[in-house]
Amino acid sequence: MSEFSGKVAIVTGASSGIGKKTAELLAERGARVVTFARSAGTVKGDVSDLAAIERLFVETESHYGPCDILVNNAGMIDPAPLVETTFDQWRRMFEVNVHGVYLACRRALPSMLKRGTGTIVNVASISGVPGPEKFPGWVSYCASKGAVISLTEALAVEVKSRGVRVNAVSPGAVDTAMWAEASGGAPASMTAGEVAETILFLASDRSRPMNGQNLNVFSV
DSSP: OOTTTTOEEEEESOSSHHHHHHHHHHHHTTOEEEEEESSSSSEEOOTTOHHHHHHHHHHHHHHTOSOSEEEEOOOOOOOOOGGGOOHHHHHHHHIIIIIHHHHHHHHHHHHHHHHTOEEEEEEOOGGGSSSSOOOTTOHHHHHHHHHHHHHHHHHHHHHGGGTEEEEEEEEOSBSSHHHHHHHTSOOOSBOHHHHHHHHHHHHSGGGTTOOSOEEEEOOO
16 A cells, blocks of 8 residues: 555654554555654654654654654553652653653644645543543543643644644553553453554545544544
8 A cells, every 4th residue: 555655754652552553554555654762763762852852853854854744652651649649750741741742743843834734643542531431540641641632622723724734543442561551451442553543544635624633542
């Protein structure tokens, strides 16, 4: 398949799970993919580190050209009741889950806006969606993913007249190592590949009329 032929894609948090599968599918379908993660990736670094994000985009642009597709997948979870969550833990949650999205979007957008084209997909969570019952002890995670959804909606309004689309996907329980560890072994309801297919849909021209949307990928 060559749906993304000629496109340059950046996927953060791509060493495992949803990010890894998304990067693999993008590459299989023609994109030139740069992966970013702390442990492994085309470029290594922490998504909350401004210098690391700058290095990611500089290396991408020098080797492949400007970014056409940005998938902000990097994230973390550190369950604890709110009264036992230290400020440093709270701050770290937002540094990775929210600040990382902000930094990557801010770096990707100037080129996208100049060219009048580009798509950004932010990976949030059903835990950030108002309504569904939350897991106890996940307050910091839920708050951070709610911020990602709000960021997506607001940013989409800012850039929609300039040819750039920004959407989000909010998965439920996905069969990944992070879910297994955080949930205490609770069963997952979907695979990383199923979520990746949704991300690719939002990144593609198939979803051209959609902007500022959050797709809930959640089965009960």
